[in-house]
Amino acid sequence: MNEKITYNWRYISIAVLFSLFGLAIIAQMVRIQLTVNISDLPSPGLLGQWETAASRRGLILDRHGHVLAGNQTVYAVDVNFENFNQPGEIEEVKALAELAIEVFQINNQYLLGFLQQEPRPLTKNMTVERFAAQADLLRYLDLVERYYAGEPLDSLEAEAVAPQPLSLLDSVEVIDCSNFVRVNCTPHLTRSYPEEKLASNILGFVMRDTKQGQLGVEEKFDSTLFGNDRSWWALWDPHKADQAPDPDHGANIVLTIDAVLQEDVEGILDNAIKKKGAIAGAVIVMDPQNGEILAMASSPRADVSRYWDESNSDIINNNENVFNYAIKSYEPGSVVKVLTMAAALDAGVVEPDTEFIDEGKIEVGGVTIKNWNEEAWGPQDMTGCLQHSLNVCLAWVATQLESEQFYNYMQAFGFGQLTGIELAGESPGLVKSYWSPDYTRSELGTNAFGQGIEITPIQMVKAISAVANNGEMVAPRIIHSVVDDGYRYTPPKTVVGHPISAETAETLTEMLHQSLQNESSLALVPGYSLAGKTGTAEIYVPGLGYKSSATNTSFVGWGPIDDPQFLVYVWISKPSASIWGSEIAAPVFQKVVQKVVIQLGIPPDAVRMALQD
Amino acid sequence: MKESLIQAYSNSPRRQKLQLVGGIFIAIVLGATMLVLYLVVSARVVSMGRQLQQAKDDIDQLVYVSVNYSYQIDRLSRFEVMETRAEEMGFRAPYPGEVFYVPVAGYTDGEGTVVEVVDDSRPAVINVNLREYHQTLLEWVGEQLSIFLRPFKGL
Numbered sequence: 001m002n003e004k005i006t007y008n009w010r011y012i013s014i015a016v017l018f019s020l021f022g023l024a025i026i027a028q029m030v031r032i033q034l035t036v037n038i039s040d041l042p043s044p045g046l047l048g049q050w051e052t053a054a055s056r057r058g059l060i061l062d063r064h065g066h067v068l069a070g071n072q073t074v075y076a077v078d079v080n081f082e083n084f085n086q087p088g089e090i091e092e093v094k095a096l097a098e099l100a101i102e103v104f105q106i107n108n109q110y111l112l113g114f115l116q117q118e119p120r121p122l123t124k125n126m127t128v129e130r131f132a133a134q135a136d137l138l139r140y141l142d143l144v145e146r147y148y149a150g151e152p153l154d155s156l157e158a159e160a161v162a163p164q165p166l167s168l169l170d171s172v173e174v175i176d177c178s179n180f181v182r183v184n185c186t187p188h189l190t191r192s193y194p195e196e197k198l199a200s201n202i203l204g205f206v207m208r209d210t211k212q213g214q215l216g217v218e219e220k221f222d223s224t225l226f227g228n229d230r231s232w233w234a235l236w237d238p239h240k241a242d243q244a245p246d247p248d249h250g251a252n253i254v255l256t257i258d259a260v261l262q263e264d265v266e267g268i269l270d271n272a273i274k275k276k277g278a279i280a281g282a283v284i285v286m287d288p289q290n291g292e293i294l295a296m297a298s299s300p301r302a303d304v305s306r307y308w309d310e311s312n313s314d315i316i317n318n319n320e321n322v323f324n325y326a327i328k329s330y331e332p333g334s335v336v337k338v339l340t341m342a343a344a345l346d347a348g349v350v351e352p353d354t355e356f357i358d359e360g361k362i363e364v365g366g367v368t369i370k371n372w373n374e375e376a377w378g379p380q381d382m383t384g385c386l387q388h389s390l391n392v393c394l395a396w397v398a399t400q401l402e403s404e405q406f407y408n409y410m411q412a413f414g415f416g417q418l419t420g421i422e423l424a425g426e427s428p429g430l431v432k433s434y435w436s437p438d439y440t441r442s443e444l445g446t447n448a449f450g451q452g453i454e455i456t457p458i459q460m461v462k463a464i465s466a467v468a469n470n471g472e473m474v475a476p477r478i479i480h481s482v483v484d485d486g487y488r489y490t491p492p493k494t495v496v497g498h499p500i501s502a503e504t505a506e507t508l509t510e511m512l513h514q515s516l517q518n519e520s521s522l523a524l525v526p527g528y529s530l531a532g533k534t535g536t537a538e539i540y541v542p543g544l545g546y547k548s549s550a551t552n553t554s555f556v557g558w559g560p561i562d563d564p565q566f567l568v569y570v571w572i573s574k575p576s577a578s579i580w581g582s583e584i585a586a587p588v589f590q591k592v593v594q595k596v597v598i599q600l601g602i603p604p605d606a607v608r609m610a611l612q613d
Numbered sequence: 614m615k616e617s618l619i620q621a622y623s624n625s626p627r628r629q630k631l632q633l634v635g636g637i638f639i640a641i642v643l644g645a646t647m648l649v650l651y652l653v654v655s656a657r658v659v660s661m662g663r664q665l666q667q668a669k670d671d672i673d674q675l676v677y678v679s680v681n682y683s684y685q686i687d688r689l690s691r692f693e694v695m696e697t698r699a700e701e702m703g704f705r706a707p708y709p710g711e712v713f714y715v716p717v718a719g720y721t722d723g724e725g726t727v728v729e730v731v732d733d734s735r736p737a738v739i740n741v742n743l744r745e746y747h748q749t750l751l752e753w754v755g756e757q758l759s760i761f762l763r764p765f766k767g768l
Contacts, residue, residue: 011630015637022641026648054676067687071680134681172681174674187677194687238662244669247676263692264706525709594709603714611716 048235051244055227056189058250060203060217062259063292063480069203069218072192075132075175077104077140078184095153096144096182097128102160103140104129131190131208137175144183189227191218193305199262201298201324202255202478204424205307215316215323217253217478219424224482225250251484256292256477261285264595265295272588273299277576282325282457283588284476285596288465288558288567290493291474293421294596298325325571327421329429329454332571333537333581334372334389335556336450338512340398341386342467343409346504349400352511353381362392364445369395372536387515389534391449398448403434406444410453412499413463414473421458422479430454450537451546460556461569462496467509468531468558468567470502509561516557523557523586525593527604532557532589534581539574550574555585559593560605566596651751 060069079096100106106129132140143156177185191206204216213222228248235243269283285295302312302323322328344350360376362369371377371391377384385393398406410416416431431453432439446452458476466473475494482489500508512531516523523532535554538546553575558567570585570592578584596602603611622628688694699705 008626008630011627011634015630015634018634018641019637022637022645026641026644030648054673056676056680066690067683070683070687072684073677073680172678172685174677174681189677189680192684192687194684194691198692238659238666241662241665241669244666246669247672259692527709598707598709598712603712607714611714 048233048237050231051234052186052188052231053228053245053247054187054189055247056249057191057206057211057227058225058484059252060225061252061254062199062257062262063255063294064258064260065254066259068193068195068199068255068257068259070192070194071189073134073174073187074190075129075134075137075185075187076127077129077132077137077177078127078186080182080184093182095147097126098153099143099147099156099160100128100140102157103136103143104132132185134171134175137185138171141175141177141180141183144180193303195259196303196305197301198259198266199255199257199296200301200304201326202257202296202423203304204323205302205304208308213424215424217255217423220422221253221479221482224484225253251482253482254480256294256480257296258294258599261595261599262295262297264599265592266297266299266301268588268591268595269297269299272572272584272591275577276572276584278572278584279574280322280325281570281572282328283571283592284326284457284461284569285592286461286465286476286567286569288468288474288564291462291465291476292480293476293478294566294600295592296324296326296478298323323425324423325573326457327423327426329427329456329459330552330571330573331451331453331537331540332455332457332460332554333450333535333552334391335460335533335535335554335569335581336453336455337386337389337394337448337535338467338508338533338556339410339413339463340394340401340406340448341382341511342500342504342508343406344397344401345382345507346409346500347401347405350382350397352383352507356380356382356385356393356396358385358390358392360392362395362445364395364399365441365443367442367445369445369449383511383514383518386511386533387518389449389536394448395445398444403439403441403444406448407431407434409499410447412497413466414459414496415453415455415463417459419456419458419462419476421476426458427454427456429456429459450535457569457571460554461567463499464556464558464567464569466497466499467505467512468564469505471498471500471505472502473497473499512557513561519582521586522582523555523589523593525559525590525597527606528559528593528597528602529561529605530557530559530593531561532586534586536579536581549579551579551581553579553581553584555581555589557589557593560602560608562605563608565600565602566593568592568596654753 056071057069059067059071061067077100079093079100139160143160147153147156174187175185177183190208193200193203193205200216202216204214204218204220206213206218211226213219213225218225227250228245232243232245265283265285269281272278273281281299283295283297284293286293300315302315303309304312306312307316316323320328341350345352357379358371358377360371360374369391372389377388377390377393380388380390380393382393382397384390385397401409410431416429418426418428431447432443434444443452462473462476465476473496475496477491477494479491481491509531512533513529516530516532521532521534523534524530533556535552535556537552537554538548539550539552540546541550551574553572555570556568558564568589570588572584572588575584597604602608
């Protein structure tokens with residue numbers, strides 16, 4: 001009996017021992033699997049953190065791949081104000097904030113006010129700079145390190161204030177601020193414009209806070225360029241790792257612009273505006289055969305890489321709200337005579353040798369129209385009318401067309417309509433309809449020589465392309481291609497109409513070539529056959545009417561006339577050195593063409609003909 | 614006689630205790646095996662999840678570094694910088710009349726070859742959203758069980 005009890009006791013002991021051991025193992029496994037100790041997490045009470053995908057905005061490049069708009073890594077810099085009210089730490093945190101203010105050139109009133117408050121509010125972290133450049137952050141961290149090493153704050157502040165030369169990055173690696181107890185830095189991407197003012201009127205800019213494109217290509221193609229750098233609540237749970245989005249980069253856009261030519265043209269325009277005492281201007285260079293804009297200069301231009309600076313924001317937010325003068329409407333003056341003559345020749349109401357006796361004035365719709373010099377020019381053929389830019393003659397030509405036909409042609413040339421150029425803020429211009437209630441017949445006479453209507457330079461370029469390009473009018477375009485995810489989309493050349501016949505275009509081109517040669521224009525470029533026309537328009541001043549002392553001067557021309565490869569439009573507004581397009585805009589055209597032929601590799605006619613033979 | 618001996622032997626108190634202990638051991642071993650399997654699978658899932666998180670962090674870092682390199686190149690190739698360097702080397706832009714055109718037989722000025730853009734094939738799509746990454750062992754067992762039991766439904 002005793003032996004049996006001993007056996008029972010042994011069996012029960014072994015069973016209990018192994019059961020306890022086994023249950024302990026199971027309990028431990030269950031504990032590991034199912035329980036989470038919140039206090040072990042990096043931030044107790046939270047199961048994740050906000051993170052931002054490193055998605056870059058698409059690049060904007062010129063036609064040769066030169067970067068006009070890129071990206072830059074910047075940092076949000078936080079200073080940790082925890083235990084700010086503790087003795088000793090107050091001075092420490094103030095020193096960090098003051099160094100940040102000097103290095104990052106912060107004008108953060110909230111931060112400055114915060115430092116003045118007594119007692120300090122309980123704030124844990126404060127962002128002192130949201131867009132710290134990598135070089136500035138490295139400099140700041142160096143100063144902070146030296147402050148902790150015991151260097152006096154005064155000397156560090158003096159060093160921080162000293163202007164820094166624009167240098168290359170010392171390191172391309174992402175800066176890690178985790179070694180600094182009170183300084184946190186988080187990288188993110190922002191837009192950069194390495195060429196600063198170059199083509200800024202085309203590019204537009206991106207708001208740093210909202211990351212929204214404003215004006216130009218940046219606004220027009222905001223959704224295409226946008227890199228989806230959204231923030232999301234990233235869980236630390238590795239089971240949810242796949243939920244973190246991959247970087248979603250924006251598509252790259254290749255412009256038709258030739259950046260070298262653009263820079264040359266901008267230089268010519270800026271010099272002309274400065275020397276001639278003008279206030280603004282624009283120059284467009286287009287390939288009339290396919291509508292590609294090779295250069296589009298506008299002045300004044302803002303440095304969009306620092307759009308928030310006062311000098312730049314003044315240009316962007318000017319009175320007339322004009323960012324790009326190439327797509328702003330204005331009264332162009334006599335350059336419209338090219339299209340009036342084109343319409344008349346095409347309609348058959350005049351021939352190149354049709355004679356007109358210029359008596360110095362003509363009455364249309366009860367309004368007397370005079371020539372620019374208020375003189376009579378006697379018998380003139382149509383080439384002479386264009387050569388001497390006779391308002392009276394062209395008003396007469398318009399009356400031969402009559403209102404319906406004249407305005408139908410103007411509509412066919414695209415006036416009063418958007419050209420569809422891929423830029424935000426394009427103006428449609430203003431051309432009255434002959435059936436509108438406030439239309440008077442006198443407007444037929446004034447519109448014929450470009451007064452009383454508003455047209456943008458880009459509209460003029462589009463319309464004139466029909467004359468330069470054998471009657472085929474092409475849509476101007478500034479997007480060469482869009483490259484996304486390894487694919488390239490190239491919008492095709494778009495022919496938007498044939499407002500005039502090829503014969504009319506050829507005849508008119510020859511007339512404009514002759515008139516340019518005959519007047520020994522300042523627009524002529526030796527060795528190249530060009531066709532073109534000047535324009536001078538008085539500017540309407542509300543309450544005072546048209547003032548001949550303030551004019552818009554223009555020039556439109558193209559060449560070589562047998563195989564047109566460039567079409568150039570020049571507009572200089574309110575020059576003080578002269579009021580005439582022939583003296584202000586024509587020389588600009590000449591200088592631009594001299595650059596164009598070199599940059600595009602267009603040999604002089606004689607060489608070209610010899611090569612063709 | 615033989616059967617009664619076997620019955621007596623198997624029903625002996627010692628044998629009954631051994632069966633009880635053996636049953637407990639088997640239950641513990643089975644339970645532990647299940648948990649070990651669960652732990653191994655979970656650990657692998659966690660490990661892969663961590664690798665995925667690390668890979669995503671690395672991608673972000675590489676994007677920043679790549680952007681920094683591009684930014685360096687952009688700054689180095691600015692027109693202002695290039696023109697200054699060209700001037701220092703004695704170059705300048707040509708004036709009209711200084712350009713000589715030399716015919717080269719057979720040469721035609723083309724657009725060049727675009728090498729960085731693929732036009733005719735789609736890039737491979739790698740699906741990293743694997744179900745295994747966020748499926749527990751219990752869910753997997755339940756799924757397998759339902760697959761196993763499917764033919765028996767409706768019987």
